[in-house]
Amino acid sequence: MPELPEVETVRRGLAPAMEGRRIEKLVLNRADLRFPFPENLVETVERKTIVALGRRAKYLLIDLDDGMTIIAHLGMSGSWRVEEADNAQLPGWFHAPRNVNALHDHVVFQLSGSPARRVIYNDPRRFGFIKLSPKSELEADPGFAGLGPEPTGNRLDAAYLATRFVGKTQAIKSALLDQRNIAGLGNIYVCEALWRARLSPFRAAGHLVTPTGRPKGGLKTLVPAIRAVITEAIEAGGSTLRDHRKTDGTLGYFQHSFSAYDRTGSLARTRIAAAL
DNA sequence: ACATAGACCTGTTGGC
DNA sequence: TGCCAACAGGTCTATG
Structure with missing residues (x-):
């Protein structure tokens, strides 16, 4: 997803449900996802209080009060949801969305408070994973070392990308998907950003840079396009194609704004429909 | 360094 | 209706 x-x-949905609460119990319904769970996962997180929820790239970060951080990646099909133990309905909250099969509820956080609350990680394809790291050592984690800048952050600009792309024959789409260049982009938002910048995904990344490593116009157009797409998509609650739900079970909305992704032949289809 | 293919999994979709 | 192939938002590895 x-x-x-x-x-x-997901982070924005989970934060008010989790921050300040204690993890009374962590239930693992299987031994692994993409990777085995850390052996000490349960004893590390149980009876700890959740301090804050963060995010880096596509990683969700759950900070505990003893300095440990739970690192969660949602793979392709992971989702999180919140349930009140007594099924009480909080404003804007929900029960399990219809498309979530409890068969794939792999991890359950039972949180303190009244009514007690469960936060559940569901992942049919199990490409996601959960790891642990001391917060102070996150940057050294293999998943984080070498990760490029956040697309909405100050570190991303055309000059920076020019240093990454200079001389490269690699297709720009491929270069944008490389998390070492920019963190957090995937197939959808790369397609959308390239479309907005009117750049072919097949164009060589190095073609957007002068031989001396200065960004050309296309790259200067691309960076704001990336920022805008990501910012707008966050405001829309993400894109729901199949699996993605906000943690309250409602749908993301940005898919209605797609200009490029999943629109192969759509202009032709529109013409055909109009002619009938 | 890069492109490509295959791997990991299950669920949905579209064509016949 | 049923079957089956193709495909899906992500990485990671092997191979050329």
Whole structure:
């Protein structure tokens, strides 16, 4: 499911449900997802209080009060949802969305408070994973070392990308998907950003840079396009194609704004429909 | 360094 | 209706 806007949407949904609460019990319904769970996962997080929810790239970060951080990646089909233990309905909250099969509820956080609350990680394809790291050592984690800048942050600009792309024959789409260049983009938002910048995905990344490593016009157009797409998608709650839900079970909305992704032949289809 | 293919999984979709 | 191939938002590895 998730590119950066979807993970950020999840973070914003989970934060008010989790922050300040204690993890009374962590239930693992299987031994692994993409990777085995850390052996000490349960004893590390149980009876700890959740301090804050963060995000880096497509990683969700759950900070605990002892300095440990739970690192969660949603893979292709991961989703999180919140349930009140007594099924009480909080404003804007929900029960399990219809498309979530409890068969794939792999991890359950039982939180303190009244009524008690469960936060559940569901992932049919199990490409997601959960790891642990001391917060102070996050940057050294293999998943984080070498990660490029956040698309909405100050570190991303045309000059920076020019240093990454200079001389490269690699297609610009491929270069944008490389998390070492920019963190958090995936297939959808790369397509959308390239479309907005009117750049072919097949164009060589190095073609957007002068031989001396200065950004050309196309790259200067691309950077704001990336920022705008990501910002708008976050505001829309991400894109729901199949799996992605906000943590309250409602749909993301940005798919209605797609200009490029999943629109192969749509102009032709429109013409045909109009002619009939 | 890069492109490509295959791997990991299950669920949905579209064509016949 | 049923079957089956193709495909899906993400990485990671092997191979050329």
